[in-house]
Amino acid sequence: MLRYVLRRIVMLIAICFIISVGSFYLIHLLPGNITTVIEGPGASPENQAKLYKLLGLNKPIYQQYFVWIGNVLRGNLGTSFISQTSVASTIRAALPIDLEIMFLSQILAFATAIPIAMRSARKPDGWLDRTFSAGSFTLLSVPTFIVIVLMVLFISVKLGVPHTGPSSYVSFSQDWIGNLESLALPAVALAIGSFVVYYRVLRSDLIATLQEEFITMARSKGLSQRRIMWRHAFRPSSVALLGAAGVNIGGLLASGFVVQYLLNIPGLGYTLISAINMSDYLLVQGIVLVVSVGVVLINFIFDFIINIVDPRISRE
Amino acid sequence: MSFDNKKLLAVKDLATTFHTAGGDLPAVGGVSFDMESNQTIGIVGESGSGKTVLSRTIMGLQQRTNVTVTGSVLLSGFEMVGASEDEKRERWGTEVAMIFQDPMTSLNPVMKVGKQIDETLRVRLGMSKADAKARAIELLELVGIPSPQYRYDAYPGQLSGGMRQRVVIAISLACSPKLLLADEPTTGLDVTIQAQILNLLEELKERLEMSVILVTHDLGVVATRTSRIIVMYAGRIVEIGSTREVFAHHRMPYTRALLESSPKVSNASHTRLTTIPGRPPNLLKLTQGCSFAPRCSYATEKCHVDRPELEAADEPGHMFACWNPLPKTRRTVKK
Numbered sequence: 001m002l003r004y005v006l007r008r009i010v011m012l013i014a015i016c017f018i019i020s021v022g023s024f025y026l027i028h029l030l031p032g033n034i035t036t037v038i039e040g041p042g043a044s045p046e047n048q049a050k051l052y053k054l055l056g057l058n059k060p061i062y063q064q065y066f067v068w069i070g071n072v073l074r075g076n077l078g079t080s081f082i083s084q085t086s087v088a089s090t091i092r093a094a095l096p097i098d099l100e101i102m103f104l105s106q107i108l109a110f111a112t113a114i115p116i117a118m119r120s121a122r123k124p125d126g127w128l129d130r131t132f133s134a135g136s137f138t139l140l141s142v143p144t145f146i147v148i149v150l151m152v153l154f155i156s157v158k159l160g161v162p163h164t165g166p167s168s169y170v171s172f173s174q175d176w177i178g179n180l181e182s183l184a185l186p187a188v189a190l191a192i193g194s195f196v197v198y199y200r201v202l203r204s205d206l207i208a209t210l211q212e213e214f215i216t217m218a219r220s221k222g223l224s225q226r227r228i229m230w231r232h233a234f235r236p237s238s239v240a241l242l243g244a245a246g247v248n249i250g251g252l253l254a255s256g257f258v259v260q261y262l263l264n265i266p267g268l269g270y271t272l273i274s275a276i277n278m279s280d281y282l283l284v285q286g287i288v289l290v291v292s293v294g295v296v297l298i299n300f301i302f303d304f305i306i307n308i309v310d311p312r313i314s315r316e
Numbered sequence: 317m318s319f320d321n322k323k324l325l326a327v328k329d330l331a332t333t334f335h336t337a338g339g340d341l342p343a344v345g346g347v348s349f350d351m352e353s354n355q356t357i358g359i360v361g362e363s364g365s366g367k368t369v370l371s372r373t374i375m376g377l378q379q380r381t382n383v384t385v386t387g388s389v390l391l392s393g394f395e396m397v398g399a400s401e402d403e404k405r406e407r408w409g410t411e412v413a414m415i416f417q418d419p420m421t422s423l424n425p426v427m428k429v430g431k432q433i434d435e436t437l438r439v440r441l442g443m444s445k446a447d448a449k450a451r452a453i454e455l456l457e458l459v460g461i462p463s464p465q466y467r468y469d470a471y472p473g474q475l476s477g478g479m480r481q482r483v484v485i486a487i488s489l490a491c492s493p494k495l496l497l498a499d500e501p502t503t504g505l506d507v508t509i510q511a512q513i514l515n516l517l518e519e520l521k522e523r524l525e526m527s528v529i530l531v532t533h534d535l536g537v538v539a540t541r542t543s544r545i546i547v548m549y550a551g552r553i554v555e556i557g558s559t560r561e562v563f564a565h566h567r568m569p570y571t572r573a574l575l576e577s578s579p580k581v582s583n584a585s586h587t588r589l590t591t592i593p594g595r596p597p598n599l600l601k602l603t604q605g606c607s608f609a610p611r612c613s614y615a616t617e618k619c620h621v622d623r624p625e626l627e628a629a630d631e632p633g634h635m636f637a638c639w640n641p642l643p644k645t646r647r648t649v650k651k
Contacts, residue, residue, distance in 0.1 A: 216377060223436075235426050310425075
């Protein structure tokens with residue numbers, strides 16, 4: 001187990017290195033001269049050359065990378081040329097919103113998918129199983145941005161629930177109920193997609209597990225149905241679920257960005273899209289770096305949980 | 317309901333039918349036998365003869381869908397057929413327990429073996445956590461697992477097949493059942509381990525005053541360890557009697573074929589084993605006649621159209637189902 005974790009940590013560091021190189025190089029891939037962006041099209045060539053030198057762009061690229069990564073490791077992601085604010089502080093302000101949406105949506109998705117999948121698997125082809133299997137297919141085929149638009153139409157406009165419409169984000173420190181209200185629609189919209197994935201994965205794995213001999217064995221011990229489902233069937237069936245969750249959360253970030261943009265919620269997604277529109281390269285670079293490392297970390301954590309859930313994996 | 321203290325188990329006209337896409341499959345068709353306390357009986361037959369289904373039906377463990385069970389299973393006077401899951405659950409583990417065939421699949425792979433034992437103790441006997449753990453370690457010791465306090469924390473994947481089967485036995489013994497159904501308990505194990513496990517079962521049976529039903533396809537296993545033998549074919553009993561009588565004076569040609577197809581120490585080396593020609597019948601296409609007739613060298617016209625019922629042989633309790641039984645000879649069969 002320890003060896004497995006150490007190996008994974010080495011791999012994690014390697015991946016983070018590759019990500020950092022990638023997001024560093026991103027800036028150099030952009031067409032045009034960055035000094036033109038900063039000084040405007042009318043800048044004199046001497047000034048441009050001066051700035052070029054000031055930014056260290058005349059040095060070899062690997063040196064530039066080491067200077068940059070050194071700063072990044074100390075928490076300095078640079079200062080935006082556009083807004084003249086620290087990239088790190090901009091990210092620090094926006095990130096909690098993403099985390100909160102993610103957290104709420106995943107809690108919702110797991111809290112609904114697990115019990116419903118358990119009941120479905122107990123009676124495959126029963127009314128509950130049929131309803132949710134068919135229903136989840138339908139939900140799977142509806143894109144998140146449609147769901148959001150429909151929810152805004154019905155919940156914000158028709159029902160008039162406060163803080164749910166576009167541009168009505170309330171921060172947590174301001175008013176926590178308002179905050180929950182303002183993040184409810186994105187959380188629910190993202191939870192729907194996750195629910196479908198988790199429900200389907202867990203249901204089919206549970207049905208397979210329930211055919212196993214050790215389940216019959218558990219029955220023969222005189223254990224209750226409930227105990228068999230939760231203590232014996234759930235854990236061996238949840239490996240694929242956790243794997244799916246790890247992958248899904250990465251994808252969820254992207255749909256989260258769309259939702260934030262639609263509802264004007266000032267999270268990382270919204271900030272990223274505005275940064276791209278304004279050619280705020282450093283901010284784009286910072287967000288890409290933070291989000292990529294975040295996805296890698298989440299997957300690492302899920303891998304770790306999978307190992308605890310199924311000790312057979314790290315033994316191989 | 318008559319309650320006979322001596323009768324631990326009374327099975328009457330027990331039939332299990334699976335409703336499959338291909339039609340109704342009578343896996344067990346009209347089985348009757350009795351069993352007294354502190355007895356070991358053997359159920360033998362080829363693969364597919366209905367032994368496993370029979371033992372699961374006796375316990376009431378069959379799946380709840382697509383199966384019909386008729387007849388009666390009286391376990392210490394309680395009717396198991398048609399009993400609710402709750403009623404059966406009360407008896408599982410305490411009255412009747414089962415040892416499963418394959419220890420590789422019958423233990424939960426992601427649960428420590430100790431937990432799989434003391435779970436039963438806590439849920440069924442209401443033991444405290446500490447008591448259950450102590451008892452689980454005792455049970456591990458009882459089934460001959462070395463350094464049980466360490467094995468308590470092992471996952472099944474960290475144990476060998478023989479060890480796992482010992483754990484399975486420990487689980488089945490946890491609530492001191494009166495009847496233990498051992499469904500091919502050694503089939504998945506090495507020959508040397510097989511003997512160990514069987515001797516262990518025998519020893520535990522004596523020590524804990526249990527009754528055991530030993531289900532196997534291996535006549536060598538039942539020869540010395542059982543007092544009675546039930547020979548099954550195509551879901552029916554074809555011969556039943558005391559072990560000595562069945563080995564020495566069997567009347568059903570199938571029993572003889574089974575005996576001849578198992579290796580004997582007294583045979584010269586490289587002796588070819590006799591095989592039974594053909595295969596067990598497709599239970600979906602059973603005929604009116606004797607199921608064994610197509611493979612039987614004694615079969616006559618009558619065998620193919622009319623099924624023989626069990627009839628009494630010389631010794632009380634010895635019965636066979638055959639129109640053309642083997643002659644009554646006083647042969648001596650080496651065990």
